[in-house]
Amino acid sequence: MNKIEDTIFKEGLREGNLLKLRKVSKADVHNHCGLGMRFSTFNKWAGGYVSEPPKKIDGIIGIDNYIFNETIKFISKEEDIVFLIEETVKEAIEDGVKVLESSIDCHNLMYFANNDKFFNTILNIRDKYNKSIDFRLEVGMSKSISNKDLNEMLIPCIDSGVFESIDLYGDETRDDFERFKEYYKHAKSKGLKLKAHAGEFQGAENVKKAIETLEIDEIQHGIGVSSNEYVMDLIKERNIRLNICPSSNYILGAVKNMNSYPARNLFDKGLRITINTDDLLLFNSGVSEEYLYLYKLGLFNEDELNEIRKFSLE
Ligand SMILES: [Zn+2]
Numbered sequence: 001m002n003k004i005e006d007t008i009f010k011e012g013l014r015e016g017n018l019l020k021l022r023k024v025s026k027a028d029v030h031n032h033c034g035l036g037m038r039f040s041t042f043n044k045w046a047g048g049y050v051s052e053p054p055k056k057i058d059g060i061i062g063i064d065n066y067i068f069n070e071t072i073k074f075i076s077k078e079e080d081i082v083f084l085i086e087e088t089v090k091e092a093i094e095d096g097v098k099v100l101e102s103s104i105d106c107h108n109l110m111y112f113a114n115n116d117k118f119f120n121t122i123l124n125i126r127d128k129y130n131k132s133i134d135f136r137l138e139v140g141m142s143k144s145i146s147n148k149d150l151n152e153m154l155i156p157c158i159d160s161g162v163f164e165s166i167d168l169y170g171d172e173t174r175d176d177f178e179r180f181k182e183y184y185k186h187a188k189s190k191g192l193k194l195k196a197h198a199g200e201f202q203g204a205e206n207v208k209k210a211i212e213t214l215e216i217d218e219i220q221h222g223i224g225v226s227s228n229e230y231v232m233d234l235i236k237e238r239n240i241r242l243n244i245c246p247s248s249n250y251i252l253g254a255v256k257n258m259n260s261y262p263a264r265n266l267f268d269k270g271l272r273i274t275i276n277t278d279d280l281l282l283f284n285s286g287v288s289e290e291y292l293y294l295y296k297l298g299l300f301n302e303d304e305l306n307e308i309r310k311f312s313l314e
Helices: 002-015 018-023 039-045 059-074 078-094 106-111 115-128 147-159 177-189 204-214 229-237 246-251 263-268 287-296 302-312
Strands: 026-032 097-105 134-142 165-169 193-198 218-221 241-244 272-275
Touching: 002 018, 002 287, 002 302, 018 287, 026 078, 026 218, 026 241, 026 272, 026 287, 026 302, 039 078, 078 097, 078 106, 078 115, 097 106, 097 165, 106 115, 106 134, 106 147, 115 134, 134 147, 147 177, 165 177, 177 193, 177 204, 193 204, 204 218, 204 229, 241 263, 246 287, 263 272, 272 287, 272 302, 287 302
Parallel strands: 026 097, 097 134, 134 165, 165 193, 193 218, 218 241, 241 272
Antiparallel strands: none
16 A cells, blocks of 8 residues: 555656545644634634635734634634534545644633543544544643643643643743743653644744753754754754644745745755644645645655655654
8 A cells, every 4th residue: 555655645746636645644743723624614614704814924923813813702612622623633634644643722621611521522533533544632732821721721631641742832932941841741751742833933042942941852843943053963863853834834934935945954954854734724735735835846856755754654
């Protein structure tokens, strides 16, 4: 099957054939559940009252503004969270994603009558689709989370045994990885894989801090390291994977010119990279489209992209 998939994938790239690309197994390991479905799906569910995301968004502030003005008002109860998570999974299956690591914000706990109800609900969604996809539950939190919520929401999520990994996102200019250090240590002691957003808008120093303070296994984005040999060596030495999202980087303005997209340089340095969606609702580009995007830009050939695809499934 693997050889057939290699052929179909490479043909799909050469022909610009999304149907072929969608048939081939892929992973999406940088994905956020709250925005993991297409805009059209969300808008239909919300009665058609949602404005389309702009073609260019002004960084994390732009995302927060869009969510605040457009989507969050439709989310008020347990069923809404179920919808967000389940549609993210269905959308991934549709795109041929076989391994999905999608962060579920720990604040989602507050929509449920009790913690067990939340945990059982997400386990049920995972099990409902387990024949089609390996949905690996990931707990996420924004850097703006309060200390109270870290203790009352994040800790129960870590201790539940339900989640396989943890992710930290939000405003990169908040230079406070230190605040999360003990929580990451605790997550590690419970067997969770450690991930954090770094080096999206900020440079290599931000990534270095995330690595040294939180001892992360994977970096969400990390493109900011591409001009710093020392941090690239550190990443390589520690065998840290970079989970990259091309459309997100361009639309949010993290990268101005895709012809010099850092993924190429990181790959050439021998760093382990994966290609992912980040927020499908905002960027309207599934993993298959992201591979085709990089191919059409001429940044990678079909063999290299196939190598990245297969590696991301490991
Ligand atoms: Zn992200």
